[in-house]
Amino acid sequence: MTVGVLAVQGDVREHLRVLERLGVAARPVRRPEELAGLAGIVLPGGESTAMWRLMRATGLAGALRNAILAGLLAFGTCAGMILLARRVTNWPETFLGVLDIAVERNVIGRQVDSFEAQVAANGLGELPAVFLRAPGVREIGPGVRALGRLGDQPVLVEQGSLLAASFHPELTGDTRVHEMFIQMCRKGESWQHA
Amino acid sequence: MDNGTYRVKTGFAEMFKGGVIMDVTTADQARIAEEAGAVAVMALERVPADIRAQGGVARMADPVRIKEIQAAVSIPVMAKARIGHLAEARILEALGVDFIDESEVLTPADPFHHIDKWQFKVPFVCGCRDLGEAARRIAEGAAMIRTKGEAGTGNVIEAVRHMRLLNDQIRRLAGMSGAELVSYGKEIGAPVEVLELIQEQGRLPVVNFAAGGIATPADAALMRMLGCDGVFVGSGIFKSADPERRAKAIVVACTHYDDPQLLAEVSAGLGEAMPGIPIEAIPTEELMQHR
Numbered sequence: 001m002t003v004g005v006l007a008v009q010g011d012v013r014e015h016l017r018v019l020e021r022l023g024v025a026a027r028p029v030r031r032p033e034e035l036a037g038l039a040g041i042v043l044p045g046g047e048s049t050a051m052w053r054l055m056r057a058t059g060l061a062g063a064l065r066n067a068i069l070a071g072l073l074a075f076g077t078c079a080g081m082i083l084l085a086r087r088v089t090n091w092p093e094t095f096l097g098v099l100d101i102a103v104e105r106n107v108i109g110r111q112v113d114s115f116e117a118q119v120a121a122n123g124l125g126e127l128p129a130v131f132l133r134a135p136g137v138r139e140i141g142p143g144v145r146a147l148g149r150l151g152d153q154p155v156l157v158e159q160g161s162l163l164a165a166s167f168h169p170e171l172t173g174d175t176r177v178h179e180m181f182i183q184m185c186r187k188g189e190s191w192q193h194a
Numbered sequence: 195m196d197n198g199t200y201r202v203k204t205g206f207a208e209m210f211k212g213g214v215i216m217d218v219t220t221a222d223q224a225r226i227a228e229e230a231g232a233v234a235v236m237a238l239e240r241v242p243a244d245i246r247a248q249g250g251v252a253r254m255a256d257p258v259r260i261k262e263i264q265a266a267v268s269i270p271v272m273a274k275a276r277i278g279h280l281a282e283a284r285i286l287e288a289l290g291v292d293f294i295d296e297s298e299v300l301t302p303a304d305p306f307h308h309i310d311k312w313q314f315k316v317p318f319v320c321g322c323r324d325l326g327e328a329a330r331r332i333a334e335g336a337a338m339i340r341t342k343g344e345a346g347t348g349n350v351i352e353a354v355r356h357m358r359l360l361n362d363q364i365r366r367l368a369g370m371s372g373a374e375l376v377s378y379g380k381e382i383g384a385p386v387e388v389l390e391l392i393q394e395q396g397r398l399p400v401v402n403f404a405a406g407g408i409a410t411p412a413d414a415a416l417m418r419m420l421g422c423d424g425v426f427v428g429s430g431i432f433k434s435a436d437p438e439r440r441a442k443a444i445v446v447a448c449t450h451y452d453d454p455q456l457l458a459e460v461s462a463g464l465g466e467a468m469p470g471i472p473i474e475a476i477p478t479e480e481l482m483q484h485r
Contacts, residue, residue: 008449009212009233011205030449045209046233047269050445053231057446058456079209091268105268110290111206112315115197132206133270133292171205 001189003182004029004038006064008054010046010079014170018178032063040073040185043080045132045168048105051079052095061096068098073161073188075181081164082135089138099162100141107136119155119167121148124176129155129167137166161188198315203337206293206317207401210234210338210424214414214445215403217241217428219259221266223437230441234270234293236426237263242299242346242482243429243468252300254282260289272319277485278304287316293338294318298485299345299428311335321405323356323483325363325389326382328398333385339398341422342483343406346429348470350407350416352483357404357420367393397421406483409434409467411447411460418451435465 005015007028019026019042029035041064043051055061068074076084076099084099091105108114111133119129127148137154140146148156148165155166156177163184169177196202213233218224224235239255240248254275264271270292275282277296282303286294296309298321311318312335320331321342328339341360343353363382367389370378375393379386391399404417405426414425425448427441434440443460450456478484 007212011208011211013211014208046211047209047213049228049269050213050231050233053442053445054449058450111270111292111317112287112290113197114202114206115195116199116202117195130201130205132202132209168205171201171208 001025001039001185002027002037003185004034004041006041006043006051006055006080008060009051010044011168011170012044015042015044015077018170018175019182022175022178022182024182030060031058032060035063035067035072038072039189040075040181041067042181043074043076043083044170045078045080048079048082048095049091051083052093065096065098068096068162071161071188073181073185074098075163075178077165077168077170078132078134081166084162084164085135086141087139099157099159099164100144101137101157101164102139103135103166104138105135106133108133117150119148119150121156121177124148124180127169127176128172128174129165129169130171131167134166200335200337203317204400207319207338210403211401212449213424214441214448215272215424215426216431216441217426218263218432221262223432224263224266224271226438227431227441228267228269230438231445232269232441233424234272235263235267236272236274236295236428237291238274241429241432243348243433244346245299246346246480246482254279254286254300257285257289260286260291264290274300275309276300276303278302278307278309280309283309283314283318287314291316296320296336298342298482302485308334311337319403321483322360324359324382325392326384328360328402329379329382329384329388329392332388332398332400336400338401338403340403340405340426341417343404343408344473344476345406345482346471347407347473347476348409348430348433348468349473350409350413351473353404353406353408353417354420356406356483357417357422360398360402361421364392364397368396408444409470411440411443411457411464414444414448415451415457418448424448429468433468440464440467
């Protein structure tokens, strides 16, 4: 099983490192043809507008959207969550638009207010989390489950084959959220091969 | 909830990787940069080429200018403080600037020290010419490093020099014993604790961008080939004939630096690049990198 990491821009190396630590074959994805043969893909943190322009420049934007709609599992962190969201409340573009949530880009404001905190997650307990100019989840569709919250705000959500966090589990050394995604990928794979 | 921790500062810098940070002097330029796919903008009064041409004392930008640029874009906004100028840095932090560049492009304010960056919640990026300088800045709390290059020249040779030196020195650390590391630290003026970290990781412990003289998509690709995590483009974009196209091309080149076919496509028909300056034509005392 191979998991890809969208590698047009952002903290790609950190995600690759976590996946490798968990014994999963992982490789960067910059071009549409590199999507072939993946069990899942991680969309890392970075700048969503920059990532989107880079994805459009090579046709990766459309190819990735089609792959996800065809069942490719995806896990987005921070900017990755914004790319997956159905709607961005404070930005004129919709990006991949596959996850039924509405997000607001950068609810934190300026970087001096970015922070670390503990997040309460279903079945996982307390998770250390780093929030960097993070998106806020403003609406959740009926098929979406909130798996983790900070106060009463959803920060970790799941919808079938999609997982998204508004924080950066790849920066903390705690691999539980990635393990959850790998479980999803393994299930997806065994289902495909059944 | 903890803000301003080292992990929050260095983690934020990790998010810039693979990206291009562009110098802008107006809200319009900032919007062009954002639309082209910049990961952040550097808000300035004057780009380095103009600072070099006009001379005089170069200082922190007017807060009005910085606020206009902050209001114009959704991506992070950086700004420059003079080397050692604690008060300019505090003002920029109060303005909510997302990153401070303690920069040799401005006229230095303190002949003895750089800013003690551990005392701030806002992260800092600092320039370096070699490993000693990088290690000293990291010891002072810099969350990100960039090459100094020679700003405002449109000439990439100095950025290449600094990155080559840095790579060479990091490679030399690999085989060193503890005692050798102490001697080497003394030789290059680097704190041994930081050298130990670099030896362990085989790279700087923070993100390292290229800066100073990058003017073309090929320049950006070259710096990525040498191992830089991303690039700053100062005068190179808005001193060129077609800033919008050039900005987009440099963004693509920074990501696809190892794809010559695509580099050829984006490099075609960009119009005049900024006029460049040979380094030999600059009197030594006017080189910004020695600050």
